[in-house]
Amino acid sequence: MSHATHANAALTPRARLRLARLIVEHGWPPARAAERYDVSWKTARKWAERYRAEGPAGMSDRSSAPHRQPNRTPAPVVRKIVHLRWKQRLGPVEIGDRLAMPSSTVHAVLVRCRINRLTHIDRATGEPIRRYEHERPGDLLHVDVKKLGKVPDGGGWRYVGRQQGEKNRAATPGKPRNKYRGPLIGTCYLHTVIDDHSRVAYVEAHDDETKETATQVLRNAVAWFAERGVIVQRVLSDNGSCYKSHLWRDTCAELGITPKKTRPYRPQTNGKIERFHRTLAEGWAFKKFYNSESARLAALPGWVHEYNHHRPHSAIGKRSPISRLDNLAGHHN
Structure with a gap:
C-alpha cells in the first residue's frame, strides 16, 4: 500500500488504518479514537466507514477531481x-x-x-525533429480521406477570381442545387494510403467516403503494395465512421491486417498523412489552372508517380519513397 499523502493531511495512511481498527475491530467510540489521534470525530468516523467498506486499501487519498465535469468544452x-x-x-x-x-x-x-x-x-521553429518510423515497408499503413471541392467547368475561383468562379459554378451542367438555388459542384474524396517506412503513396479519387468505398480502397492498396513485394501488417486510421464500421474490421481480419486508431483530437498521430495531404494540395490540386474536375483528376496519376519515383523526400534523406523498396522484388512495376 502506498503511504504517500497530500501535504495538509492530519494522518498518514498507516495512522488512519490504526485509528479505523480501534473503532471497527476494538469497539472504541469515534470521539475517543479521534481524541487519541488529535483529529475531529467526523474525520475518525469517515476513516472507520471507509475501512468497513474497502478495508486497508481505502486508507489512501482519493482524487479531489469531480466525478463529472458538466462545464467541460464539448x-x-x-x-x-x-x-x-x-x-x-x-x-x-x-x-x-x-x-x-x-x-x-x-x-x-x-x-x-x-x-x-x-x-x-x-518543424519550422528550429526545434529538433522527433520522428518515429516503422522498420520495414508494410509494417504500418496510414489511411485517411482528403476532401477537395470539385473544379467547375471553366476553372475555380483561385485562378479566375470569385466573380468568374461563381459564374462557372452556375454554368456547370447537370448539378443539383442547394436551398439558395446555387449549384452544388460537389466534393472529391481522395482516399490516401501511405506506407510508414518508405512514404510510398497510393491514392484513389471517389465521390464519397462510405465504408464500402474505404474498404475497397484498402483491398486495392494491399494488392498494389503486394505487387511491389510489400506485405501489409497494420493499418492506422482516424475515428471516422467508415473506419469504425464492422465492415472495416472484418475486411482487415480477412486480409490479415491489424487495424489501429489514432487518439481523438491528436492529428500528430497521423502526421505523415497530414503532411502528404499538404504536399498533394500544393503540388497537384492547386498547383496550376484546371478548366474542369476531369482535367484535374487526369493529372493525379502522373503526380502520384512523380511523388513516389522521382521527388526527393526530406524525411528519408532526400531519396524518392520508392527507393526504400529497393530491397523488394518488382518495385518498378
Missing part, C-alpha cells in the same frame, strides 16, 4: 479548436475570437491535446 468545439490550431497555426486569442469563447478556455483545450506549443507541431 467535443465538437474541441475539434474546431484543434483544426484551427493544426491547419492554420492560430493562437488561443485568435481561435477564441473566431469561436466566440474565452482564450483561456482555448488554451486549456490546447494543453489537454498537447498542441499548446507550436514546437509540438511545427
